[in-house]
Amino acid sequence: MNSFGKYAAQYPHLVRLGVPITVGQLGTIVLGFADTLMIGHHSLQELAAASFVTNMFTLALLFGLGFSYGLTPIIGRLYGQGKAHEIGVALKTGLAAGAVLTLALIAVMSLLLLNLSNLGQPEELLSLMRPYFIVNLVSIPFVIGFNTFKQFFDGISRTQVPMVVMLTGNLLNIIGNYLLIYGKLGMPEWGLFGAGVSTMLSRLFMCLVLVVLFFRRRTAYRTGFMQAKVGREDFVYQNKQGWPLALQMGMETAAFSLSSVMVGWIGTTALAAHQVMLTISQLGYMLYYGMAAAVAIRVSNYHGRQDYACADTTASAGFQLILLLGVAISVPVFAFRHVIGSLFTDSGDVISMVSMTIIPFVVYQFGDGMQSNYANALRGLSNVKPLVYVAFLSYFVITLPLGYFLGIYLDAGLVGIWSAFPFGLTVAGVLYWLCFRRTLHKEACLI
Known part of the structure; x- marks a missing residue:
């Protein structure tokens, strides 16, 4: 088989494997767009x-999501x-570990809630932030539970199941937003708080469905x-x-x-534009993650069979597909940046601020796709410790200080x-x- 043929x-x-995950992530993106559109x-x-x-909360919940990712390569x-019986054992252990993490996240986020007024945010926003914060706090256990069961279904290659559940839950959330933000069909007009209540109920629904x-x-x-x-x-x-995966995703x-x-130090207008950009940026990340998660699943399967040549080929093929997705995202976003x-x-x-910020967003798509793919490839090999050190260097040593400087x-x-992101993500x-290549070589030599 020629070089291209083995990738093809x-x-x-x-x-x-990746499309159902991607479709489910697209549902999440639609939800984020809907929330931002309706609230805006x-x-x-x-x-x-x-x-x-x-x-x-994205920081806290993705920290939890990263922790649950440790279950996928095991399964x-x-x-x-x-080994089906052992998979059930692994899932129970994952839920026990997730319960401990849930308590830790609730404690940290509660401490943050008590100190909202000390974080330099506009004073007029605090009365809106607090109730929205509380209702998001209540939903943390449902998110962790759903993510843990999702890793089980993904790990046994039934990625369609969580996809359908996510899409259904997100549709219910959009309907709930419409009713509770604007007070339709006799419901109270709760605005931002209503969006939070709707999100919490949809997370509860998705968790319970996977359990059933x-x-x-x-x-x-x-x-x-x-x-x-x-x-x-x-x-x-x-x-x-x-924990290494949680720290890696948390730092990212x-x-x-x-x-x-x-x-927030710049002002309310910049904060609103930042939220719009974060919603747009989730498009690339979630699409990449869908394909990268498929890479982690396939690499973990090959890892179980000790077939490291196919693991290498899978990671390269995944990156090629992610690059195609990057082009598909960047071209229309750049073309319509002014609107x-x-x-x-x-x-x-x-609107003007968003149009200018889209330029560094487009620039960092290559680095974002690359880091997503090979972080997941390492996850598939169960070599997760390097992720922590690389993430710390890339995001805390490079991205955040450079962002402050610029x-x-x-x-x-x-x-x-935003111009700091291309540097950190590409590094x-x-x-x-490099870590993936070194791990493959080491594992192959141990056979």
Whole structure:
């Protein structure tokens, strides 16, 4: 088989696994767009308040999502070996570890809630931020539970199941937004708080559906789950896999979420434009993640079979598909950069600021795609420790300080802060690739 042929042979498998994940992520993006659109047209102040709170919770929830990712390569490797009973045991251990993480996240976010007034945000937004913050706090357990069960279904290659559940939940959320933000059909007009209530209820729904789908049939997975006792060794291993991934995703998200604090120093208009840009940027990230998650699943299957040549080919094929997605995203976004902001608000200042910030957004798509692909490839090999060090260097040492220097010190504003992202993301992508190559070589030599 020629060089292209070996990659092309992987495309159908990656697409089959990745498209349902991508479609589910698109549902999340539609939800984010709907939330931002509806809130923005209800009140500019509510849009700015939503920006800060949403980004603080994005940091916390993606931290939790990263932790749950540690379960996927464990299940994927066991699935490649045909060990269904052990998969049920792994899921139960993952839920136990996730419960501990949930308590930690609630404690941290509660502390943040108590200190909202000390974070330098506009005073007029605090009364809008607090109730929206509280209702998001209540929904954390549902998010962690859903993510854990989602990794189970993804790991056994049933990616269509969480896709359908996510799309259904997001549709219910959009309907709930319409009713509770604007007070339709006799419902109270709660504005931003109504959007939070709707989101919480949809998260509860999605979590409960996956739980029911797992337990409704007698399978070897369920038998393993019911018979298992959470052992100390398995619990420690789950945490060893989960925490580095949580820290990696947390630091990556922090590059964007903590930038919201700096943007808040600039003013309400910049904060509103920042929220619009974050909603747009999720398009690329979520699409990349769908394909990259497929790479993690396939690589973990090959890892279980000790077939490292195919693991290497899969990672390269995944990156090729992600590059195609990057072009598909960047071209229309750049072409319509002057009008995209008008979808979210009527403010001319916000629309203008968004059009300028789209330029660094387009520039960083290559680095974002590369880091997403090879971080997931490393996850598939269960070598997650390097992710922490690379993420710290790329996002805390490079991106955040550079964003402060360009945006605040040089007074380049929102565009300056966003211009730091291409540097950090590209450094992360290159270093993840190098770590993946080194891990493959090491694993192959141990056979």
